[in-house]
Amino acid sequence: MSERPRTLYEKIWDAHVVARREDGTCLIYIDRHLVHEVTSPQAFEGLRAAGRKVRRPDLTLAVADHNVPTTARANGNVGPLLIEDSASATQVAALEDNIREFGVPYIDVLAAEQGIVHVVGPEQGFTLPGTTVVCGDSHTAAHGALGALAFGIGTSEVEHVLATQTLLMTLSRTLEVRVEGSLGFGVSPKDVVLAIVGRLGASGGNGHVIEYRGSTFREMSLEGRLTVANMSIEAGARSGLFAPDEKTFAYLKGRPMAPRGADWDRAVEQWRTLATDEGAAFDRSIRLDASEIPPTVTWGTSPEDIASIDGMVPDPNSFDDPAKRDSARRSLDYMGLTPGQRLQDVTVEHIFIGSCTNSRIEDLRAAAQVLQGRRRSTTIRQALVVPGSGLVKRQAEAEGLDRIFLDAGFEWREPGCSMCLAMNPDKVPPLGRCASTSNRNFVGRQGPGARTHLMSPAMAAAAAVTGRLTDVRELMGGQRLEAAA
């Protein structure tokens, strides 16, 4: 009997339907629930008030990341970790109380495994192909790199998952994002996803689940795929999927929480079926040519505001849509930029290499390669490298990357969300301008009045060397850059 061809999304969805209501709403089983300190306290409080328990603590994993300082970790007030900000300390302490009370597995803030929740999940093998993964954080989309249907949820849904291990959902539409060909010199997965967000716009993926397809993604490393899937939400898509392949299996094999022995073999056999069937239809498709994607930076206050590094700050009058013209004007005013200004003439004083988008080992290697034998410009006020987890940090140190960063005048920090979102001591000061490998350039995102330019790790490193937005291809002229990350 021949079945209707299905997309990867539909296959994962179908396998997780617990019950279906007449109006089409489905009760979907959640295989993996990641919990952090910012979006969970009210959820645990809700359980407590209703006298409810966590249904499956064994499918739940908690780690603190948003509030934790990234400076050296000394004896302090939250267990052994010092958090000077009392509200941050309270929030981390509340997580530690809640995980004890409800019996949820927890990665201690001082453990080598601690890190950003979206770095930790894949690294521990907690995230697996074909699973449903949720977290009270919109960048949960990242886990789709491993072929998991992963999406961010609000705190009410966190409570719902804790209590029932399910969510009430309706089927999303499907969006194929196909990229074919090889990336040019100095072009990274971050540039690819910025190009995609630019093409789709910040709302283009609303109501959709993206599947990333094509030769560019097949050739891309798992770290690169994590960067791409991570920013699906910046185009409005809650999830972005990659079909699992040999690279996925090689990445996961031997991870602490991944299956072992005969279980591993059975799992891989099942994971091989997780691909979109020939002839399956997507609701929408877009296609990009990898060779046309340049090293990219953002100029505005939405991730859709992208430009090639060899380009200029756009003139708001060049946009057809009156709302876009208006928002471009406001963005340029906030960003302190002039229409027609060359992007490479824009000076920066802050460099941030980190975040759940770009803090994995390949990201650090790519930045270190640019910084090898170079130093940060004297005009740079602060340059941070914040590894995504303690394990990434350890590996980077084993490879000597920490020395390269320190010699280049960077601070080599402890893992956490850091300067991505201004919830911990790492902030960009008002009117400060930052070359950042994070995911959002929103007004005030890196601190009140902070100006953010999003870019790849190699591009942020290049900006550190010159003190301005810089084309890494020119800085590295003639030298070969590793393709990935």
Place this chain on the structure above:
Amino acid sequence: MTSFTRVEGRAYPLPLDNIDTDLIIPAEHLKTIGRSGLGGHAFEAIRATPGNVFDDPQYAGAPIIVALDNFGCGSSREHAAWALADMGVRAVVAASFSDIFAGNAFKNGIAAVELGCEAAEALLHAARDHTIAVDLAEMTVTSASGHLFTFAMDPFRRECLLAGIDEIALTLAFAPAISAYEQRMGI
């Protein structure tokens, strides 16, 4: 959940696309372990601008917000919905919404009403001088200046909003089906 049938009153006109949840409530205020008290920090960056709508006495305490495309994009922080609820907002009418925000609003008894660009722009104009009414039973948005727009909403969400249903209690009634699923899948 707080039930929602109809709300009528002035509406803050926010003629912007892509109002992200960082703009609605900055990360600095996410350090709370409660849900209340966030209203005073909502739209801080906008409130810092002289002559902004939140300082205009004619909109004081307005229960509705009108905006353009992709309202609530970005971070999944439910604090954005809590902040709106705390400042007395019961309905947001916009050209479109981000998926996560629309869900968070709904869970807090706030109606997220999607009208499309043209209607949202017309309503923005009307909101400057006239009261607006959002009626979930009738599925209409009307203005005192004579506009009448109909809208669609996911039937399940509409039903929950009208009745103020506790979704977790609803799902817990499926506990046997959830257990059967776990057994069947060996998890």
